[in-house]
Amino acid sequence: MTQPFATVVDIARDIASGNTSAVEVLEHHLARINEREHDIHAFNLVTTEQARATAQQVDADIKAGKKLGPLAGVPIALKDNMCTRGIETTCSSKILEGWKPPYDATVVTRLQQAGAVMVGKTNLDEFAMGSSTENSAFGPTKNPLDTTRVPGGSSGGSAAAVAAGFAAASLGSDTGGSIRQPASLCGLVGVKPTYGLVSRQGIVAFASSLDQVGPFTHTVADAALMMEVIGGHDPLDSTSLPQPMPSLTSVLGQGVTGLRIGRLADMPDGCEPEVLARMDAAYAALQAAGATIVDISLPSLSYCLTAYYLVAPAEASSNLARYDGVRYGMRVETADLHSMYGATRAAGFGAEVKRRIMLGTYALSAGYFDAYYGKALKVRRLIANDFAAAYEKCDVILTPTSPTVAFPLGDKTSDPLTMYLCDIFTIPTNLAGHAAMSVPFGTGAHNMPVGVQVLAPALGEPTMFRVAAELERAS
Amino acid sequence: MSNASSAPQHSTALPNGWEMVVGLEVHVELDTKTKLFSASPNRFGDEPNTNIDPVTLGLPGALPVLNKHAVELAIRLGLALNCTVQPSTFHRKNYFYQDMPKAYQISQYDQPINIDGFMMLPGDVRIGIERAHLEEDTGKSTHIGGTSGRIHGSDYSLVDFNRAGVPLVEIVSRPDIRNSDQARQYVAELRSILLAVGASDAKMEEGSMRCDVNVSVRKPGEPFGTRCEIKNVNSIRAVGKAIDYEARRQIDVLESGGTIRQETRHWDDSEGRTHTLRTKEDADDYRYFLEPDLVLLDPDQAWIESIRASLPMLPAARRAQLATLTGANKESESVYVIVERGQDEYVSAVAQAGGDAARALVYVQQAFAEEGSTPKVAASDIATLTQMERDAKITATQAKTILSEMVANGGGDPVAIAAAKGFEALDTSAVEAMVDAAIAQQADAWSKFCAGEEKAMGALVGAIMKASQGKADGKVVTAILQARRTQ
Numbered sequence: 001m002t003q004p005f006a007t008v009v010d011i012a013r014d015i016a017s018g019n020t021s022a023v024e025v026l027e028h029h030l031a032r033i034n035e036r037e038h039d040i041h042a043f044n045l046v047t048t049e050q051a052r053a054t055a056q057q058v059d060a061d062i063k064a065g066k067k068l069g070p071l072a073g074v075p076i077a078l079k080d081n082m083c084t085r086g087i088e089t090t091c092s093s094k095i096l097e098g099w100k101p102p103y104d105a106t107v108v109t110r111l112q113q114a115g116a117v118m119v120g121k122t123n124l125d126e127f128a129m130g131s132s133t134e135n136s137a138f139g140p141t142k143n144p145l146d147t148t149r150v151p152g153g154s155s156g157g158s159a160a161a162v163a164a165g166f167a168a169a170s171l172g173s174d175t176g177g178s179i180r181q182p183a184s185l186c187g188l189v190g191v192k193p194t195y196g197l198v199s200r201q202g203i204v205a206f207a208s209s210l211d212q213v214g215p216f217t218h219t220v221a222d223a224a225l226m227m228e229v230i231g232g233h234d235p236l237d238s239t240s241l242p243q244p245m246p247s248l249t250s251v252l253g254q255g256v257t258g259l260r261i262g263r264l265a266d267m268p269d270g271c272e273p274e275v276l277a278r279m280d281a282a283y284a285a286l287q288a289a290g291a292t293i294v295d296i297s298l299p300s301l302s303y304c305l306t307a308y309y310l311v312a313p314a315e316a317s318s319n320l321a322r323y324d325g326v327r328y329g330m331r332v333e334t335a336d337l338h339s340m341y342g343a344t345r346a347a348g349f350g351a352e353v354k355r356r357i358m359l360g361t362y363a364l365s366a367g368y369f370d371a372y373y374g375k376a377l378k379v380r381r382l383i384a385n386d387f388a389a390a391y392e393k394c395d396v397i398l399t400p401t402s403p404t405v406a407f408p409l410g411d412k413t414s415d416p417l418t419m420y421l422c423d424i425f426t427i428p429t430n431l432a433g434h435a436a437m438s439v440p441f442g443t444g445a446h447n448m449p450v451g452v453q454v455l456a457p458a459l460g461e462p463t464m465f466r467v468a469a470e471l472e473r474a475s
Numbered sequence: 476m477s478n479a480s481s482a483p484q485h486s487t488a489l490p491n492g493w494e495m496v497v498g499l500e501v502h503v504e505l506d507t508k509t510k511l512f513s514a515s516p517n518r519f520g521d522e523p524n525t526n527i528d529p530v531t532l533g534l535p536g537a538l539p540v541l542n543k544h545a546v547e548l549a550i551r552l553g554l555a556l557n558c559t560v561q562p563s564t565f566h567r568k569n570y571f572y573q574d575m576p577k578a579y580q581i582s583q584y585d586q587p588i589n590i591d592g593f594m595m596l597p598g599d600v601r602i603g604i605e606r607a608h609l610e611e612d613t614g615k616s617t618h619i620g621g622t623s624g625r626i627h628g629s630d631y632s633l634v635d636f637n638r639a640g641v642p643l644v645e646i647v648s649r650p651d652i653r654n655s656d657q658a659r660q661y662v663a664e665l666r667s668i669l670l671a672v673g674a675s676d677a678k679m680e681e682g683s684m685r686c687d688v689n690v691s692v693r694k695p696g697e698p699f700g701t702r703c704e705i706k707n708v709n710s711i712r713a714v715g716k717a718i719d720y721e722a723r724r725q726i727d728v729l730e731s732g733g734t735i736r737q738e739t740r741h742w743d744d745s746e747g748r749t750h751t752l753r754t755k756e757d758a759d760d761y762r763y764f765l766e767p768d769l770v771l772l773d774p775d776q777a778w779i780e781s782i783r784a785s786l787p788m789l790p791a792a793r794r795a796q797l798a799t800l801t802g803a804n805k806e807s808e809s810v811y812v813i814v815e816r817g818q819d820e821y822v823s824a825v826a827q828a829g830g831d832a833a834r835a836l837v838y839v840q841q842a843f844a845e846e847g848s849t850p851k852v853a854a855s856d857i858a859t860l861t862q863m864e865r866d867a868k869i870t871a872t873q874a875k876t877i878l879s880e881m882v883a884n885g886g887g888d889p890v891a892i893a894a895a896k897g898f899e900a901l902d903t904s905a906v907e908a909m910v911d912a913a914i915a916q917q918a919d920a921w922s923k924f925c926a927g928e929e930k931a932m933g934a935l936v937g938a939i940m941k942a943s944q945g946k947a948d949g950k951v952v953t954a955i956l957q958a959r960r961t962q
Contacts, residue, residue, distance in 0.1 A: 083536045089535070091535070099535075101529075101534065102534070200538065201536065204536050207767075238769050314764060318569050326573050327576065337573060337626070365760055
């Protein structure tokens with residue numbers, strides 16, 4: 001598949017070699033933002049001035065002969081749930097509107113150290129709760145490939161920014177599919193790393209035991225480079241893994257000969273036939289490249305969606321309790337403390353966030369805990385056991401990322417349950433804490449892109465990237 | 476803080492055979508440099524909202540990182556309380572309050588770090604320790620306006636987050652305490668242990684040690700009654716008073732045909748009574764769940780053993796050692812006081828220098844109250860002083876005078892001081908001569924004394940002391956007078 005826009009790898013190389021400058025690259029991207037952003041609404045904030053200052057600094061560093069970071073001059077967009085020092089971070093929620101964090105998230109610091117140029121903060125479903133970016137308090141983001149359709153969510157703004165050429169790459173966060181599903185819907189590569197591989201420090205929490213940060217890129221090689229920059233141990237995140245970040249850029253050419261690719265023996269209902277056709281093509285391509293296809297089963301798969309909609313809201317109900325109007329963010333003044341809490345939270349949160357806070361509060365309540373949250377934790381163990389059994393037989397598992405291609409705006413907003421079904425293939429990975437990524441693999445209905453999901457066990461990124469690179473070559 | 480030992484206020488027996496059942500929950504702030512989950516200073520008394528950071532304030536995206544020193548101090552305390560140290564987890568305790576920055580407290584719940592310990596009280600009373608777990612402190616609210624100083628009826632509240640995130644250990648006793656004396660002894664002993672192991676400065680007046688008291692009453696042998704939890708008990712004295720008040724209140728309710736509601740009550744120290752704070756029905760549902768931002772706390776056995784090896788001798792063992800050395804009862808006031816002041820090593824040094832340990836115990840208790848654990852006076856000089864008194868070279872009164880001078884001057888040679896003051900104990904034959912002289916001079920007083928009027932002895936003793944210029948030993952004089960009377 002030919003890329004409409006320059007890749008991270010190309011941009012970094014051309015800037016380093018002097019073929020172009022960081023300022024020139026940035027201005028190309030800013031021009032595209034000027035041209036289409038009013039229609040797409042990928043961003044909550046475009047940080048033009050800071051971006052120009054950073055790009056000029058990169059060019060000055062090149063002139064001065066300084067050693068360059070691997071992303072020197074590469075324009076990158078950040079999901080607006082990542083803390084950026086002195087720059088508004090809203091989570092697309094009224095309750096945080098205007099809040100400027102006094103610190104950078106670890107991933108932001110690592111991008112800066114690598115020389116990246118941050119172009120803006122991207123739109124999302126409020127507090128990352130949604131699958132279409134229609135739950136943003138600041139209005140939906142549209143899919144750049146067809147602006148009547150959603151870009152997916154919750155990291156829809158980050159996906160749209162890359163798909164529209166506003167940034168060469170972006171970061172999203174993935175709690176139940178929020179990177180992989182929009183990557184699939186926008187024709188991009190999107191990675192949900194192994195839990196603990198990328199620091200969560202400075203990422204506004206949705207569901208702490210599930211959240212992971214990962215990149216959106218046009219190519220697998222770009223994603224590998226981005227992962228190497230943002231990944232690795234962070235002492236500020238207690239759940240950060242101690243292992244060193246494995247090399248991914250070096251494995252992409254290794255091919256898939258001898259690898260065993262798992263195929264779900266009983267595919268859940270609800271997939272579009274064009275999506276299933278692309279899956280068959282993917283298996284065939286990998287087989288042709290030397291891999292073996294083996295049938296596996298995940299018996300607990302059908303419980304995962306339910307378990308996820310207990311675990312994630314439960315953690316969210318606690319994580320979002322801090323937005324109480326006392327210390328920062330919105331406050332609705334009333335006569336006393338408790339009515340201030342109520343009025344602030346009623347005005348500050350949108351409907352989906354309130355729905356999940358209520359679900360989660362209920363699931364954790366005395367008398368219901370065992371039946372709901374406790375059961376959900378058991379499902380987490382079951383699906384982890386299922387995966388462990390499956391990975392005895394195969395090295396990676398291939399599934400669709402999303403059962404459908406990008407759907408029209410407004411199509412699912414009236415029925416939360418159909419929206420929740422978007423994440424049926426992506427959620428199990430988060431529950432197990434494993435790695436997964438979506439790779440574009442042709443198009444389906446309405447000529448919209450279809451993504452293939454490559455699932456790997458914890459820290460299975462090197463093998464996962466080898467398979468993804470092979471799929472990219474075959475597409 | 477030596478109230479429990481030096482100023483005992485004995486609890487009165489409960490009427491009609493009632494027995495109280497008491498358990499204590501004591502929160503102590505650990506003496507760390509920084510907070511439990513962040514690098515902000517853990518320091519009392521600073522300007523409000525200066526010891527804060529994103530973690531303390533619960534800013535979006537901020538994550539907790541466990542303070543290893545806090546874990547070490549918690550283990551030290553646990554080992555000193557004879558607990559088992561086990562792999563442990565943290566939970567979130569969810570509730571809204573303005574001084575609770577995240578709207579949840581990170582606390583240990585069903586897998587605490589220390590479990591199943593005990594503490595011994597005088598009379599071989601064993602009080603079980605159910606658990607001693609780690610948790611973070613909240614901020615501090617000050618309610619402005621209104622009359623009660625409480626949030627209800629106030630105009631506004633000020634919140635200081637300096638205390639938020641300060642490491643706490645909550646020590647939960649089993650309901651093994653049966654009277655308020657034991658409760659006070661328990662708190663005093665716990666405080667001594669905290670100070671000995673360096674876990675906390677344990678200042679109740681600054682809130683670094685806080686007690687909640689659970690009280691119920693029953694007839695002996697019956698199952699436990701319904702308990703009430705009493706908060707705001709801020710001194711050892713108040714612990715005793717609150718328990719005695721609450722037990723009597725419950726007995727009054729039960730004897731007049733009522734029932735006890737499980738509730739949280741507030742101790743009002745000025746009124747000397749408890750008030751209902753909240754009943755069980757309006758208690759919060761804390762929705763505990765495993766804190767996903769932290770991992771299993773699993774200290775390795777070698778570390779635990781190195782902490783155990785570094786523990787100092789604990790107060791109980793030091794009291795036993797001092798009692799053996801001095802011949803005093805290990806539950807005596809002087810033994811408690813000396814160990815609490817940390818002066819037992821000093822008494823031991825006096826004995827090492829050839830001094831009389833029993834006398835040294837008395838001297839140090841009486842004269843070294845302001846001296847701390849390393850008195851300025853050389854132990855060898857105190858040893859000499861005890862020898863002088865033991866060998867009757869000086870009288871007890873003279874020894875006391877010399878001791879005061881040594882303490883006031885930060886030292887001194889007792890032999891030289893005695894010489895300068897002309898102190899010498901007269902030998903018995905010299906005193907006998909003076910007694911006989913006094914009997915002759917004070918014939919009137921002597922006859923009254925012989926007739927059984929004990930007061931008359933004062934005049935005789937006074938005359939002898941005057942004649943001896945204070946060098947006669949009062950005890951010896953009295954003994955000779957008594958002997959003469961019966962001759």
